[in-house]
Amino acid sequence: MCLLIVYITMPTAFQIFQVLVSQFTPEFYCQQQSLLGDTTQFDVNNSTNGMLVTDDVCTIPKSNHLTTDNSSYIKDVPVCTSIVYTGNYTSASIEFDMVCDNGWRRPLYSSLFMIGMTIGGIFGGGISDRFGRRIVVLVFTFWQFILALATSFVADATTYGILFFFSGFGCLVSYQGVAVMGWETVPPSFRSFMFFI
Structure with missing residues (x-):
C-alpha cells in the first residue's frame, strides 16, 4: 500500500509543478x-x-x-x-505567444488548472465512494499521465487551456483518493497524524 501511495503522489506533484515549467517565459x-x-x-x-x-x-x-x-x-x-x-527554450508561453497583449493567458491557464482542482475536489469523493478508491486512484493517475503528455503536443492555446482544466480535475481526484487510502491503512491512533501529513 505504501508503494501505491508513493507511486500516486509523484504524478500529482508533477501536475502542480507543470504549470510553472510549461509556462516558463524567458527574457x-x-x-x-x-x-x-x-x-x-x-x-x-x-x-x-x-x-x-x-x-x-x-x-x-x-x-x-x-x-x-x-x-x-x-x-x-x-x-x-x-x-x-x-535563449534556446521551448515552452507554452513561447509557442502560444503568452506575453505582452496576450499576457493575460498565463494567469488564465493557471486559474483553469485551479478551477479544475476545485471541481475535482467537489466530485472526487463521490466518484471514489461510487467506484472504489483504488480503481479511481489508478484511473485518475493514468488520466494525469495522459493529459500531461497531451499538453506537450497541443497545437493551439484553447486546447491547451482545456487540457489544463481537466488535468487539474484529475490531480485532486487522485490525491483525495490516496489521502483517504493512506488514512484508512494506519491504526486509529495515528490517523490524525497521517491526515496532517
Missing part, C-alpha cells in the same frame, strides 16, 4: 521593422540604437524616423511588430 525583446525594410532589434533593458530605456518590454519608445527618401521625419511609428525570445 524577450521587441523587433521593429523599419521603413527601409530591415529589422532593428530593440532591447529595452539596454539603451540599444539610441533608444530610451523603458520599464515596458512590450513597447518601444516612439521616436522620429527618416522616410525612405530621407527628406522628412515620421512620428508615431508602430511600436512592436514581433517578439524575439532570448
Whole structure:
C-alpha cells in the first residue's frame, strides 16, 4: 500500500509543478521593422540604437524616423511588430505567444488548472465512494499521465487551456483518493497524524 501511495503522489506533484515549467517565459525583446525594410532589434533593458530605456518590454519608445527618401521625419511609428525570445527554450508561453497583449493567458491557464482542482475536489469523493478508491486512484493517475503528455503536443492555446482544466480535475481526484487510502491503512491512533501529513 505504501508503494501505491508513493507511486500516486509523484504524478500529482508533477501536475502542480507543470504549470510553472510549461509556462516558463524567458527574457524577450521587441523587433521593429523599419521603413527601409530591415529589422532593428530593440532591447529595452539596454539603451540599444539610441533608444530610451523603458520599464515596458512590450513597447518601444516612439521616436522620429527618416522616410525612405530621407527628406522628412515620421512620428508615431508602430511600436512592436514581433517578439524575439532570448535563449534556446521551448515552452507554452513561447509557442502560444503568452506575453505582452496576450499576457493575460498565463494567469488564465493557471486559474483553469485551479478551477479544475476545485471541481475535482467537489466530485472526487463521490466518484471514489461510487467506484472504489483504488480503481479511481489508478484511473485518475493514468488520466494525469495522459493529459500531461497531451499538453506537450497541443497545437493551439484553447486546447491547451482545456487540457489544463481537466488535468487539474484529475490531480485532486487522485490525491483525495490516496489521502483517504493512506488514512484508512494506519491504526486509529495515528490517523490524525497521517491526515496532517
